[in-house]
Amino acid sequence: ALNSITALLEREAxxxxxxxxxxxxxxxxxxxxxxxxxQQPPIRYQPDPDSPIGERNAMxxxxxxxxxFLIGDWDVEITWYPPQADPTTYSAxxxxxxxxxxxxxxxxxxxxxxxxxxxxxxDSTAGHWVGKNLYAGRNWVDTTARVSGDNMVVIxxxxxxxEGDFLNRETYYEITPNRWRMKSDRSFDDGKTWETxxxxxxxxxxxxxxx
Numbered sequence: 186a187l188n189s190i191t192a193l194l195e196r197e198a199x200x201x202x203x204x205x206x207x208x209x210x211x212x213x214x215x216x217x218x219x220x221x222x223x224q225q226p227p228i229r230y231q232p233d234p235d236s237p238i239g240e241r242n243a244m245x246x247x248x249x250x251x252x253x254f255l256i257g258d259w260d261v262e263i264t265w266y267p268p269q270a271d272p273t274t275y276s277a278x279x280x281x282x283x284x285x286x287x288x289x290x291x292x293x294x295x296x297x298x299x300x301x302x303x304x305x306x307x308d309s310t311a312g313h314w315v316g317k318n319l320y321a322g323r324n325w326v327d328t329t330a331r332v333s334g335d336n337m338v339v340i341x342x343x344x345x346x347x348e349g350d351f352l353n354r355e356t357y358y359e360i361t362p363n364r365w366r367m368k369s370d371r372s373f374d375d376g377k378t379w380e381t382x383x384x385x386x387x388x389x390x391x392x393x394x395x396x
Contacts, residue, residue, distance in 0.1 A: 252305055258391040304318075337356075368385045
């Protein structure tokens, strides 16, 4: 039963990431997911301890520093809110580092159900971040991101079989050097209105991680 639940989680999570992390739980979890996830399998493909964090390039646009809060290794607790079912929480790891000579960000998600990579690049012409998410066995997903006050907001082009295309919005908030939170929202009218999303997370910097 757990293997079938895991497969469904992977399919739905990727369709909404994104990411990123990471996904949306559909109606397939309504009755059985909470009990199945209570026995969480181990995280697959632990981050490589020798993978360097790197440094932001001093010659990069100053806006590139906007994503510096995410750099390093993080222990993540994700809470899913499936429709008509109790919330369920599981753990994951996020290894985020500088690439391309310190101009861009690469995020490596390692969880018990999905594994993937997200790329962030600051587009000086557009005046915001652009990116791609790629999770194992899935297709590329486009993202954009902008600073909003003290928060970072990421918009993901998402889709799932039951609801079709939509925008998935991740808001990173309460950002401190060693801890931050993220919540998700969804829009089915190209951002005109938003409803509460299916997941949220709390990330704490891993012991010994470089900032």
